[in-house]
Amino acid sequence: MASLVIAVDGPAAAGKGTLARRLAAELRLAHLDTGALYRATARDVLAAGIEPNDAEGAAAIAAKLDPASLADPALRSEAVGRVASVVSAHPSVRAALLDYQRNFAHRPPGGAAGAVLDGRDVGTVVCPDATVKLFVTASVEARADRRVRELEAAGGPVDAGAVLADMVARDERDTKRSAAPLRPAHDAVVLDTSGLDADEAFEAALAIVRARA
Ligand code: C5P
Numbered sequence: 001m002a003s004l005v006i007a008v009d010g011p012a013a014a015g016k017g018t019l020a021r022r023l024a025a026e027l028r029l030a031h032l033d034t035g036a037l038y039r040a041t042a043r044d045v046l047a048a049g050i051e052p053n054d055a056e057g058a059a060a061i062a063a064k065l066d067p068a069s070l071a072d073p074a075l076r077s078e079a080v081g082r083v084a085s086v087v088s089a090h091p092s093v094r095a096a097l098l099d100y101q102r103n104f105a106h107r108p109p110g111g112a113a114g115a116v117l118d119g120r121d122v123g124t125v126v127c128p129d130a131t132v133k134l135f136v137t138a139s140v141e142a143r144a145d146r147r148v149r150e151l152e153a154a155g156g157p158v159d160a161g162a163v164l165a166d167m168v169a170r171d172e173r174d175t176k177r178s179a180a181p182l183r184p185a186h187d188a189v190v191l192d193t194s195g196l197d198a199d200e201a202f203e204a205a206l207a208i209v210r211a212r213a
Contacts, residue, residue: 004029004114004213005105005129007122008205010136011182012081012170013143013150015193015201019136020118022202023209027116030108034119034126035084037097039075040065042083052086059092067100078151078166085170088120091179101126120174123185132212134205135184138194140167 006029008020017033024031041062042052050057074080087093101117105127108115117126123133138146144164151158174182184190189208193201 003106003108003112004131005127006114006116006209006213007127007130007133007185007188008116008118008136009120009123009134009182009184009188010118011120011138011140011143011174012167013147014136014138015146015198016118016134016136018198019134019201019205020116023205024116026206027114027209027213028112030104030110030112030115032101032104032115032117033070034097034101034117034122036070036075037062037065037100038084038088038093039080040070040072041087041093041097042080043072043074045087046080046083052083055090055092058087058090059096062087062093062096065097065100081170082166085173089173089177089179094121094125094179098126105130120182121180123188124183125180128185132209133185133188134208135188135190136201136205137190137192140164140171142194143167 006023008016010016021031041058044061045052045058048061050061052058105115105117123130144167147167148158148160148163191201191204191208196204
């Protein structure tokens, strides 16, 4: 039986992770944060002392990734995020992570009736046949501001200018790379969360899903 697949794509800090988790909980679907696969690859690349620009070395690490390690809190660090953005530009790394994502979508764990996957290329590459595709975005300033507040809440001193510059650089890499660049699928519904709080964004996303699933 074909499962219900909801693709939630968008740039960094657009709020897609929170949205995807809430949609999955509300609709009793499995959830996969596909960015965690790239972050875990980055963590393992760093730990192995491999140069992030070494596509072959990074792809070998991606092929050996242990899905049980995706909940590691170390994956959330800015340093790991930066390296994730570099290793994810290698087509061989993306290819190594494709089967895991497709299997998760089409045979969700725990017998769930479907899955919500969030990332950059779920609607365009991983699951072009997804039931519903959302492209969640917000202005780069709104996203940098959210990231600054998250980092402040985590207790560190925060350089807001550096966070904005990093966000601009990451957008640039994610949208300009030749392998699976970040862009909305032609049949995605674009949801701009710049002026919305988390609850408003969730309600808007749920209405879009309910109208289509
Ligand atoms: O979403 P998150 O910030 O955790 O993703 C980390 C990095 O992984 C992103 O900067 C992006 O380059 C990459 N990524 C990707 N494709 C995905 C998910 C994430 O290239 N589907």
